[in-house]
Amino acid sequence: ETGVTQTPRHLVMGMTNKKSLKCEQHLGHNAMYWYKQSAKKPLELMFVYNFKEQTENNSVPSRFSPECPNSSHLFLHLHTLQPEDSALYLCASSRAVLTRGNEKLFFGSGTQLSVL
């Protein structure tokens, strides 16, 4: 148990569906992140939030829409996805944004997304 909880654990959706991924952290952290991990590929950073404000968007397509209502919750809203968006989506948090080399990331177990 890392203190970062993601739901759902698995999700299958069609290309015309709208769905949302949820992440909640119980660590009192101020920064939250979305990562994407496609099969056989390294993790890719998608979005960074610091104190509810988005600080980084790593050129992510607009069909992925993040939302951070408070420092403990992070959502990823999905609409009109493509089959190539099928991947493991990971949420992470840290005490502060990773601008210092001494910060550690705590990851959730991820949502395995399949787009049909």
Added chain:
Amino acid sequence: DAKTTQPPSMDCAEGRAANLPCNHSTISGNEYVYWYRQIHSQGPQYIIHGLKNNETNEMASLIITEDRKSSTLILPHATLRDTAVYYCIVRVNQLSGSARQLTFGSGTQLTVLP
């Protein structure tokens, strides 16, 4: 950030020490060395990090060479549950840095054999 080089895979017998190497020959003086691991279909898990000195915690030991160009993660008594991909990452301690600098490469697939 400095790039790292790790062997793609390693095997280790259960109960023996697992020594995972990492080369980071272009590391600069203000870059930390981090180790994370990822068990299949789970999120990565922080293991340990260090700057210059060797470090030890309840999970592992980190040995950094004097010139800081390489390091070794040591799992003293590997168990089957230690089978995972192990990532060695170096990143700078810099206030203006980007989270993109914490880049996960391909890592080393460690398989602990019974």
